[in-house]
Amino acid sequence: MTLSRRDLLKGIAATAALRMCGASWPINVLSAQEPSGRLWVNKHMNLSEQVWRHYDVWNHSPDGAMAAPGWRGGFTHLGSILNEAQAMGRRVRAVGARWSLSRWAVCPDVMINTMPLNYHAVGLAPDDLSISAFDPARIVFAQCGTSVRELSETLEARGLSLPTSGASNGQTICGAISTGTHGSARRVGSMQDFMLGLHMLAEDGKQYWIERASAPVVSAAFCQRLGATLVRDDLLFRAAVAGLGSFGIIHAVMFEAVPGFLLEVHRRRLDWPQVAHAAATLELDGLGLPYSDEPFHLDIAVNPYATKRGEGGAIVTAMYQRPLGPVPPRIVSDTAMVPGVDLLALSGKFANLAPRTIKRGVNAMFASMMKATERPPLGTHGQVFPTTALIGNSLSTEIGVDLANAGQALGTLIDVANRYAFPGLFGVRYVQRSDALLAFTKFQTTCTIEMTGAAGPRTENFYARAWAALDQARIPYTQHWGKINNTTAGNLRARWGSSVDQWITARQSLLSPAGRRLFSNDLLSRCGLQA
Amino acid sequence: MARRMGTTRRAAAALLVLAGGCAHFRVAPANVSPATLQEERRVRIAGWGVQEPLITPTNCEGQGMATVMITIRPRDTFIAIVTLGIVRPALIQWTCAKERNGGAR
Numbered sequence: 215m216t217l218s219r220r221d222l223l224k225g226i227a228a229t230a231a232l233r234m235c236g237a238s239w240p241i242n243v244l245s246a247q248e249p250s251g252r253l254w255v256n257k258h259m260n261l262s263e264q265v266w267r268h269y270d271v272w273n274h275s276p277d278g279a280m281a282a283p284g285w286r287g288g289f290t291h292l293g294s295i296l297n298e299a300q301a302m303g304r305r306v307r308a309v310g311a312r313w314s315l316s317r318w319a320v321c322p323d324v325m326i327n328t329m330p331l332n333y334h335a336v337g338l339a340p341d342d343l344s345i346s347a348f349d350p351a352r353i354v355f356a357q358c359g360t361s362v363r364e365l366s367e368t369l370e371a372r373g374l375s376l377p378t379s380g381a382s383n384g385q386t387i388c389g390a391i392s393t394g395t396h397g398s399a400r401r402v403g404s405m406q407d408f409m410l411g412l413h414m415l416a417e418d419g420k421q422y423w424i425e426r427a428s429a430p431v432v433s434a435a436f437c438q439r440l441g442a443t444l445v446r447d448d449l450l451f452r453a454a455v456a457g458l459g460s461f462g463i464i465h466a467v468m469f470e471a472v473p474g475f476l477l478e479v480h481r482r483r484l485d486w487p488q489v490a491h492a493a494a495t496l497e498l499d500g501l502g503l504p505y506s507d508e509p510f511h512l513d514i515a516v517n518p519y520a521t522k523r524g525e526g527g528a529i530v531t532a533m534y535q536r537p538l539g540p541v542p543p544r545i546v547s548d549t550a551m552v553p554g555v556d557l558l559a560l561s562g563k564f565a566n567l568a569p570r571t572i573k574r575g576v577n578a579m580f581a582s583m584m585k586a587t588e589r590p591p592l593g594t595h596g597q598v599f600p601t602t603a604l605i606g607n608s609l610s611t612e613i614g615v616d617l618a619n620a621g622q623a624l625g626t627l628i629d630v631a632n633r634y635a636f637p638g639l640f641g642v643r644y645v646q647r648s649d650a651l652l653a654f655t656k657f658q659t660t661c662t663i664e665m666t667g668a669a670g671p672r673t674e675n676f677y678a679r680a681w682a683a684l685d686q687a688r689i690p691y692t693q694h695w696g697k698i699n700n701t702t703a704g705n706l707r708a709r710w711g712s713s714v715d716q717w718i719t720a721r722q723s724l725l726s727p728a729g730r731r732l733f734s735n736d737l738l739s740r741c742g743l744q745a
Numbered sequence: 746m747a748r749r750m751g752t753t754r755r756a757a758a759a760l761l762v763l764a765g766g767c768a769h770f771r772v773a774p775a776n777v778s779p780a781t782l783q784e785e786r787r788v789r790i791a792g793w794g795v796q797e798p799l800i801t802p803t804n805c806e807g808q809g810m811a812t813v814m815i816t817i818r819p820r821d822t823f824i825a826i827v828t829l830g831i832v833r834p835a836l837i838q839w840t841c842a843k844e845r846n847g848g849a850r
Binding site for chain 1: 766767769771773775776778779780781782783804806807814843844
């Protein structure tokens with residue numbers, strides 16, 4: 215057999231490629247990275263940071279042993295990391311599921327991954343409670359890294375439920391409350407609103423149990439077993455519960471679960487002119503919903519490029535609470551086609567290169583979003599708000615406006631999108647006022663308008679134009695802390711008013727200047743909250 | 746003319762290979778939450794599979810995996826084509842799972 219010139223060339227190319235690859239793709243896999251000095255990236259891939267020390271904190275020791283109670287090992291580990299960082303003059307941020315699109319969890323010094331800290335227990339001994347206003351069987355003690363999914367699973371197995379959550383279930387409980395995560399259960403509020411107590415790890419190894427003086431929950435004996443100082447202070451609690459990770463590390467939270475329920479989900483595609491009045495007033499008569507009573511949950515997806523009659527530019531989702539009962543089994547395949555990891559990044563790049571295609575692309579995507587259902591799906595809270603399969607490079611910003619201004623705000627934003635298209639959609643939800651001092655759901659009924667799109671300069675530029683248009687129209691609004699925002703010291707007080715100074719005062723009452731520096735980052739400084 | 750057509754076809758094929766997006770293959774069991782950041786290793790099969798990579802994660806603390814993703818980039822495909830499959834690179838990424846119901850009672 216003789217080799218042709220072509221085979222010879224292929225052989226040479228293969229040998230060259232093998233050598234070329236040798237340096238960058240060693241056959242023997244590299245040893246595991248040290249648990250420090252690494253590149254941190256958030257879930258939505260819009261943030262990254264080279265971190266001096268990054269720790270994964272587990273409840274068990276490296277040999278697998280776990281101290282009793284199950285949270286003790288992780289708590290001790292958190293304390294030792296804090297002590298070391300404090301001694302070295304470094305700043306510390308605890309990070310949950312990396313869900314946030316803004317830099318609240320980011321700091322170049324020390325970042326602690328709390329996701330493995332998922333101890334959670336349902337039910338307290340009666341002598342752990344200070345008053346009998348709460349049902350001890352429904353009280354939940356959850357470590358910071360416990361995810362919404364884990365909580366739903368555990369509670370639903372006991373006939374209980376979370377009162378509300380975000381639209382998906384991957385956030386950790388402390389990450390969710392710290393930035394004000396909300397759903398659209400209008401009479402329930404945001405996730406921080408059903409919290410009762412916070413186990414806070416602060417500077418110098420101090421630990422506190424913080425709860426409202428007006429709604430005390432735990433007994434002195436409970437705090438003694440925890441090793442924490444009991445602090446009952448309404449203002450401090452309202453500041454720390456949505457504390458942006460800046461009051462210390464919230465090691466665990468306590469809340470009261472609600473009796474389990476099912477949600478009956480109705481979804482209708484309508485024209486935006488049919489929906490606009492309801493979206494601005496919550497007078498739902500024109501939506502043709504199946505029941506006259508107020509839905510437990512209401513959200514509206516809006517395609518800003520299909521706002522005329524006959525274009526089907528709005529999808530209204532109404533959910534009605536039903537008693538807990540058997541749920542029809544779901545047929546689940548173990549293999550499915552889902553949107554690709556690179557889809558959003560490629561869409562963002564394409565939108566930037568060919569902005570004239572954006573409206574057509576969004577219209578096509580929106581038209582395929584809703585599948586007809588023969589009967590309304592029924593499921594538990596955890597089933598209705600499941601894990602999202604969509605991952606990739608996306609961006610999102612969300613504003614909160616008073617319901618009275620919702621119509622004007624939506625009109626303004628739709629107008630901006632039609633003048634400067636971005637590859638994304640609007641999501642409109644309604645949330646009851648939160649009493650957390652810096653909650654972005656601060657209006658009696660806050661209409662939240664989320665603008666989510668593929669990552670890229672086009673989307674970023676759209677956000678800047680949208681905020682500028684709202685400012686120009688003099689529409690008062692707040693911004694979701696966990697999403698892209700332009701909040702600075704210059705506009706913070708205009709948005710949150712006197713709550714800002716109350717928040718700062720509360721933080722000063724808990725932490726010394728050194729402690730305030732320890733639990734700070736650049737974003738806190740940008741917002742003028744570091745004082 | 747025929748030669749030019751051939752060149753065009755080869756250029757188009759090369760463009761398709763190089764300009765295409767990455768191919769991702771994901772495994773993510775339901776009801777398992779990730780506990781760690783994503784780790785990744787660039788690996789390759791050599792000699793048509795005579796040698797293949799074995800990854801033994803040391804960051805999972807005795808837990809299983811929550812997600813595994815294999816990524817084949819356009820240049821990985823190019824290398825596999827040029828080397829007639831002798832070398833087939835890929836990127837493997839994973840996250841470790843949380844402890845199941847960590848201490849729930």
